[in-house]
Amino acid sequence: MTQRMHPAAALGPSPAFAEPVVVGKPWTPDRGRLLALIGDVLDSGRLSNGGPAVTELERRVADLHGVRHCVAVCNGTIALELALRAACLTGEVVLPSFTFVATAHAVRRAGLVPVFADVDPVTHNLDANAVERVITARTSAILGVHLWGRACDVAALAGVARRNGLQLLFDAAHAFGCSHRGRMIGTFGRAEAFSFHATKFFHTVEGGAVLTDDDEIAESVQRQRNFGFGPSGEALIVGGNAKLNEISATVGLSQLDSLEQLAAANRRRYELYRQGLRDIPGISVVEYSLAERLNYHYLAVEVDPQETGLDRDALVDILLAENVIARPYFSPPCHLMPAYRGCSTRGLEETERLSRRTVALPTGPAMSADDIHLVCDIVGAAAELAGRNGGPSGRHADRKLGRSGSFAS
C-alpha cells in the first residue's frame, strides 16, 4: 500500500473547495424553457404512453445519430436488456469487465451468460483478439462498450463476429453524440443502447434508448416496453413496462439544441486538464481523436503509482479531503463483484490493471477554469509531496500554485 500523507497537507489546512465538486453533475441549460415544456405536458393531460414529447425526442435523437429507429425506454440498463432480448440470443455473450456493472446485469437479466474478455490498455475498449480467445460453441453475441465516448474497434469486432457467426451489439451509454470514422455511434452492430441518466452527457433524469437500423429489433423493443402490445392492442408477446414518460422526454428536449455548446464547453475543460496535468509524472489523461465528434463528458485519468509516487486510491483520498469527489473507474471491475463470482476471471490482466489506476475527475460546465487549475494543483502537490517522501517525482518541486484563467462560457 502506498504511504498515506495527511490529506489536507496537499494545499493547506482547509479544503481547497468550500463545497464538494462531483463527476457528472446534471446539466440544465435552460430552466425556463424546461419549466414551460413541463407546463405544456401537464396541460395536455397526457403524461405517458407514447405521447408527443417522447415521439419528438425519438425522432430527433434518431436524426442526430443518422439511424432509422430510436426507441426510448425508462433507463439505459433496460434499453440494453431489451435490445439483447430482441436479438433472440442464446447461451453466452462476450463483453468487457472494464465497464459499469449494468452492462453485465443486462446480459444476465436477459437470461444470458456473461463471459468477460480483456480490454486494450490504450483504448480501454474490448480487445478483439481477447474476444476471439473466449468464444465457445455456446457464444451467440459480442457486446462492446464505447467507453468514455471513444468507439470500440468496430471493424475488428465485426470481423470476429462475422467469422464466428455471432451478433454484435453495443452499450453506447457514454457515447451520445459521438462519431467513429465520421459515422455516428448508434449506427453500428445490430443495435446500440444509450443511457439518458442524469449523470450522462444527455439526460432525461432517468431514461435510455435503443438505436438501430433493424426494423425487427425496433419492433420488438417497442412491444417489450409496452406490455407486449401490438398495433391491435393485444399482447402478442410477454412484455413489461419500460416506457419513458412525457416529463422526462421534455427534460431531454430542452437540452437537444444546446448539446454542441455543451460538447465545446467540455472540450475546453478537457484541454485545460491536459495542460494542467501534463507535467505531473505518471498522470496521463485519456486521449481523444480530434477527427471525431465527441462529447468530452469524461475526464478519465490513469495514475502510474511508480511514476507518481502514490496510487490511484491514495490520490482519490487526497482529492476527497479537498472536496473533490473523484470517481475510481471501474473498481472493482465486473468480474470481481460478488454478483459475478463464478464467472471466469482468467486473462483479464489489463482490466485489473486499469481498474486499479483509472479515475474520473469532475468536469463539465459547473467547473470553472480556476476550479480545474485548482484540481490540477492538488494532483500536482500530492505527487510532489509523494515524490519528496521517496517517490520519483521530486523534479517538480518548483511547481507553481494559483494560476488563473477563465472561460467565456
Ligand SMILES: *Cc1c(COP(=O)(O)O)cnc(C)c1O
Ligand atoms: C450509465 C451506464 C449504464 C446504465 O444506464 P442507466 O440509464 O443508469 O440504467 C450502462 N452502461 C454503462 C457503460 C453506463 O455508463
